[in-house]
Amino acid sequence: MTKKLSIIVPCYFEEESIPLFYAAVEKVKPQLPEIELEYWFINDGSTDNSLAEMKKLNEQDPAHVHYASFSRNFGKEAALYCGLKNATGDYVTVMDVDLQDPPEMLPEMFKYINEGYDCVGTRRMNRKGEPPIRSFFAKLFYKLINKISDTEIVDGARDYRLMTRQMVDAILEMSEYNRFSKGIFSWVGFKTKYLEYKNQERVAGETSWNFWKLFTYSIDGIVNFSQFPLDLASFFGFISSLISGLGIIFIIIRYLIHGDPTSGWASTVCLILFVGGIQLMFLGIIGKYIGKIFTEVKGRPIYIVKEKK
Template sequence: MQKDLISIIIPCFNEEEMIPLFYDKMSGIMGATHMVDFELIFVNDGSKDRTLEGLRVLTERDSRVRYLSFSRNFGKEAAMYAGLKYAKGDFVAVMDVDLQDPPELLPAMYRILKNENYDCVGTKRVDRQGEPKIRSFFAKLFYKVINHISDNHIVDGARDYRLMTRRMVDAVLEMTEYNRFSKGIFTWVGFETKYLEYSNVERPAGKTSWSFWGLFKYSIDGIVAFSEAPLDIASVVGFVTFVVALLMAVFFTIRTLIFGNPTSGWTSLVVIVLALGGIQLLSLGILGKYIGKTFLETKRRPLYILKETDEELKRDE
């Protein structure tokens, strides 16, 4: 009887310290799981350190290891899409190389997909211990906001770490948009998903490539990708501002007719002008964000450009 194949996609950006640790951990899991075969697909997202060299060594040592290397940094979203596209497995997992996604959950995830009526087993953190409090606060705020303004519900604390059936992976690959937000895409395609909870795990080595500003921009992209509420807000604010301005015009006209036209009022006029200007710029910024995303989509640029793969390395040998 032929074994199932599990493909594991691991995006990497400047992770030379973590790759050996991740491989050693996964080797133990793969060695103890005899019911399936594995392939590890590392995606080098334009790393500037010795990440690629480390992947070449692993590929020569273990036939289960594959890698894709981009011509430059295209981002984690592009790396995940590339991995999904090249994965051959009956089941496909997405994992971070920093070991904050516990590999020991994989056997349980596989058993659930085989024995229960699910197409995806995801993971979510039940706490954010060890994470800066300001970052945790804004993360929770993001989930509250996006679930309030979007029809696409995203589980608070959900990770990209998940194991999916082939039919779900094929559905995700049909979503070829340039501006990607995978947490939203995984939810949007549907399919029954079960979540496993675990406590937060800190990375054992290296530094995260996600800055606070990077996460903030990523959250804005997620909101824009799955909600039109910001456009509605801009429209409502514009309408309310117009009504307030109209009422104020009536008020000042009546006051002038009754009490005359005193020279006072310069401060209030400046405040009103600045407020209206700020609201207009905010509305234009929101509109510009959507137009910018549309502009990028119409260019039809590739999500990534491959510079090297393990298959080319093997052909050269």
Template sequence: MALLSVIVPCYNEEENVALFYRELLKVHPFFSENDIELELLYIDDGSVDKTASEVKKLREEDDRVHLISFSRNFGKEAAMYAGLENSKGDYVVMMDVDLQDPPSLLPEMFSYMREGYDSVATRRVSRKGEPPVRSFFARAFYRLMKKISRTEIMDGARDYRLMTRQMADAILSMQEYNRFTKGIFGWVGFQTKWLEYENVERAKGETKWNFWKLFLYSLDGIAAFSTVPLMLASVMGVFFCVVAFLMIIFIIVRKLIFGDPVSGWPSLVCIILMTSGVQFFCTGILGQYLAKTYMEVKKRPIYLVREKF
């Protein structure tokens, strides 16, 4: 009999804990027919509401429910890593507790696994209910990543993914502190089937991902899986050196031939400001990579556990 580990990161999701559990049980007949046992791991990412208490109530009714509570909020990436590290299943699936990842897709996902795939990943084909500005920048990010990174990151990809134990262990072997799981999925490889579905809105509550958090998360992804920005900084530096050299020659020739005095301090100030801005921009790119390296060499734990059931 196979064991399926269901990893569910939670942050202030007390309203959705029981709802998700009931929705998952609706798929239980499929699991019974296919000799699949369940273990349900709720990862409480330092919630300040009653998320942990709601999970404990479920634990009293069903010993397949497990709880891991962090000492503080470490982020969803850390929660997913903790779930993988503590899972014991032959198969592992990561799902959001807000029901934007429908449990009803699991039978279809397992059907593809039987065809020999190592993982079945999901992607949204629409962004219904999402602010237009957010959708625009999300799509722009995925287009950018396709151009600057060799790692496959699919547009609209969700963290909702069913995978074999082998792939889960491969992901765990990447113990980097600055984690961008969507990129890690692509980097480890393995045969993946993409399953498309329409966007599903949250069951209850509000998303914890605002525009600023998503922007910072996208910077993490770019720094983790592409060195093109560093190359861009070098190219811009060479370009402005060449332009400066050509302008010097132009000014000397104009003075020798036409005798024009060197004037125009407003334009000179504008040029200085522009080149200074480019220098600061390139320094910022270097700073991003240096900051990530700094956090990696500290070797801090990805998460700390406060209680575990």
């Protein structure tokens, strides 16, 4: 019995990569017996010829190639969610169009799905080709979030994974506006197997991810899947209050014994500035959580589709 595999491909300024990606996956197709392919290319507000390339593929293969084009750039998380919403396959995979996610791994992934796994994910064995500073902070992020969050996020894990329909339906039930897919994939559970592979270079174009975007993305991941920053703020608040209380008692006792000396104003000013800085930092943390709540309660759509076929 033939089953369908939906391939979700978020695209942002990827006009060169789209036809190369389609050709690469089609080469692997003969190795997937009794599997029908369904492509969902999601144009995340690209202003180059990405949409035109999607339309060309749709004209060549209208039964299998589909696309959705956003009214503006909503981000990869929104594009991924849109793909999941539109996918009709018995199985669903998420892949980067730049071929850093090797299509050649699909037959092996199906092998484990047939053995009873609900999800077969991928993780990079190394970060060859990345700037050393980015690799350092990426490893630091995974170590940090796995210590402060109840949801385990595998170091080096990619969005590239093959999932059963049951797992996809569970993910779609999580319709929050602030999305961090790596955490969501882990949070829903299900039996998961990870396959390792060496880092692949892009086949064309340049990545739109810079260090600042990755940094803010990691902060979103921590805020979405951990309350530790709030716990840390409470802890420092308690410690500061305790030290201040002890300091007041010390000052009263010293006044009763030695009178009221005027020295020490410099250290007092430094202490005030230090405590003020700590307070501002943790107000920023609390503000980040409040900002997330604000965007959730507004109930705005995660994305807006301008054109779909």
